Amino acid sequence: MKKIISEIFITLLFFLITAGGLFPQNKPLLYFCERYDKVTGEVGQSATFTPGQFTVMVKGDKELGLDDVSIQIDSYNSTREIFTFYREVKFKITPDMKYIYFSNDDIRINEPGVYRVYLLDSLGRAVTHGVIIIKSY
Numbered sequence: 299m300k301k302i303i304s305e306i307f308i309t310l311l312f313f314l315i316t317a318g319g320l321f322p323q324n325k326p327l328l329y330f331c332e333r334y335d336k337v338t339g340e341v342g343q344s345a346t347f348t349p350g351q352f353t354v355m356v357k358g359d360k361e362l363g364l365d366d367v368s369i370q371i372d373s374y375n376s377t378r379e380i381f382t383f384y385r386e387v388k389f390k391i392t393p394d395m396k397y398i399y400f401s402n403d404d405i406r407i408n409e410p411g412v413y414r415v416y417l418l419d420s421l422g423r424a425v426t427h428g429v430i431i432i433k434s435y
Contacts, residue, residue: 326358326396328417328428334399346431349408353401356417356426363393366420369400374412381414410434 331353332342340355354369356362368388372381387404407413410432417425 326356326362326417326426328415328426329355329357330415330428330430331355331399334401340399345429346433347407348435349406349410349432351401351403351406352430353399354405354415354417354428356398356400358396361394361396362391362398362425364391364395364419364425365393367391367425368416368418368422369405370416370418371407372414372416373407373409374414376412384413386418407432 329343330345331340334353335341366388368386370386371384373384374381385404387402389400391398413430413432414427415430416427419425
């Protein structure tokens with residue numbers, strides 16, 4: 299029973315946090331897939347994964363104008379009802395990019411839960427964000 303209530307809570311939390319996706323985007327969209335293939339594109343696009351590595355995708359309508367960026371992952375602490383820092387991974391991109399995939403060994407989550415993922419600019423300001431759910435095997 300506790301597991302069912304927990305899964306319902308996580309699902310509701312996910313929809314509340316991502317409700318902004320129902321309206322036109324004025325910022326780049328951040329979403330997730332299992333991996334990015336340079337020939338076929340995104341493989342396994344989803345917001346729910348099992349523990350391990352995944353790929354962060356960012357798609358904008360215009361050039362992002364960024365060079366030094368970070369992907370920051372925060373985990374949701376259901377006891378305290380807050381997000382706390384989990385991991386940050388730095389990347390170098392070119393300012394003309396508007397469709398980017400971020401993938402390396404550090405883009406991974408090893409524990410089940412709800413996580414908020416940010417694309418940060420070189421000053422640590424949020425450019426866009428998304429929510430990912432990691433379920434146990």
